[in-house]
Amino acid sequence: MDFLLYEILSRILGAYSLMLIILGTIFNFIIFYICSKKPLRNISTFKFLSILALSDTICLYEWNLKHFTVAYFNIAYNFVYLSWCRLELFLQYTFLQYSAWILVSIALDRLLSTLNNNWRNFYTTGNRIYYYLVFLIILLSGINSPILIRMGYYTFKNGTENLNCLATYENDFTLFNTMSGIHLYLFSIVPFISLVIINSKLIYTAVISKRRKIGLTNEAFKKKFDMTKTILILTIQFIVLTLPSSIVSRFFYVIMIQSRIGKIVLFVCDNFSFSFNSFNIITLYLTNKKFKDELKSTFKIKMDRESTSKFINSSSTIKKDFKGVGSNLRTNS
Template identity: 25%
Template sequence: MSTVSLNTTLSQVEEFTRSNLTENNNVTTAPFLEENVSELMWKTLPIPLLCVGLAGNILTIKVLLRMGIRRQPTLMFLLFLSVTDTVVLLTVLPRYWIYYTFKFDLKLVSNAICKLYFFIVYLSFQYSSWILVGISIERAVKTNFPLRYKNVYTRKRVLIGLFLTLLCLCCVNVHFFFTNGINYYNEGKCESLSPEYLHFDEFVFVYIDLCVSSIIPFLIMFVCNILLIRILRIKQRERPNLMHGIFVKRANRSSVKMTKMLVVGTAYFIIATAPLCIYYIVDSYLLPGYEKSKNASAIARMNLIRTVCFLIALSNNCVNFYLYTAINDRFYKEFKAMLRCQPRYEWCIHSPLGKRL
């Protein structure tokens, strides 16, 4: 997900709007309705999103550990995704809620926190996108090349791939420790440290981030989902082969359910993050003109649109547990077994004859 406008915070937009209203009319004008709505959303929605998201991600981690991540590479991806989503929620939502409720910006506590905030936010958003890419590719390989799958995807290789991806994204975002901080040429705000770095953030890195966190992952997941849907349709039309053993058929059914779950998850990612991506593309062309012409009402409208798109995108980090329980029968039954303090579901779901108990 793209976060290209995090350097220009909502507070700065509001200050710009109010200052220009006063300058143009020589009177103190009340904030626009869009500003009030945006502020109300940031005061009321982050806490419910945080509670729902944290509860879901913690439960997802516990269920995945019960299901046995060592033997199933897909579950390793989902575990890392849940941890990353938790980092996103804990980093972004409390900071915005505290700012709009108590008018205190956590980024300004220290120069180190300012730098670290930008680094973690961009890194976690991007990493979440690329974990979904890894899941999509893994499912596509398993459904299209089942015989080669076990040789390609092992626990060790999945872990290496996840850590190499994280390392590459760290390299992409390490510049924040040098280009951003609490500066004194612009009233001590937490943003770019100089006009030159500001130009890099607004006109160079904005496109790097857009490609890394949105465009490239979107294209890869789109292609993989097409391949997955194609295979699912073929499997639904196939009749059971009498030559297959009951355990083979059971494994195929489990694989199909897992694939359906991941197709829905990646589809929701695209739906939730696409509005924010489109907004940032439009923002790059329209906002400079609005600021130059001092069109405060238009800036307030864009501020509201950004808030709505941002909160929708953050919902993507909250819903995975609920998607898994609604779509994947095995995940749901493992969750129920955990709540009842029963043994792992996969060890007791079938009798020796392969029939459900």
């Protein structure tokens, strides 16, 4: 690949990475705010989605940010210090896996709620979901903890100290290949298999069995299927956007990073993958009526308050003007 073309493509992809960070942060905090509001926060799915939004935000500030700094400043900021190299990789692996397993938990929770009405009463009351999510992040942090101890190493050549953040396949004493293999299974393969099984059962239970046995009306069926539809679309997005990047990065990274074309392919795959962490708000808005109504209601109230405030300010200004005119008339008379 021509160097000039490589630079142009790198800048374009780097700009997209920065856009993912900015928009993803804004969108995810909106999701967290909407899902934490009173009408939605007692629904189990929205409890999961609120924490998923925070996890997705953290995911955007490691590899994705590095793509931007490399493209525009030729600086791999996470390769400067060994401690930051380890922490950055630990955070990236842990929270990518966390987001994946939250999505699996959402699908499983929906399936169990569909199969057993008592599940919702037991599992969604109080803070049980948050206790479960705390346990999940502690478990994943423990699995990835060797990264904080073993990842990365220094080499010395001609009196110069060089940091090697990622080991090659021939030099695996840092456990990089082992941890990247574990990451592939925890982030992609096992969640992928789990989501396919759970959602297949969910489709059969929610769409076919329930409609056939209960004979729901179209309106009732539409309301009942609304949340299931959201979960199914989020699942499809996750599989389509993240699985190719995980496979390419795990099995072809060392080979592809050595050529310009390979670097661009890795860049594109990562951009697709992190798009999932940035734009879930669009899926929620288009597929879930409760989220859509609450989002519109929130911004409508805010706009109404702003317009009311402007009206009050303008009214007070007019009153002051009239008072000023009246006092001038009395003075002149």
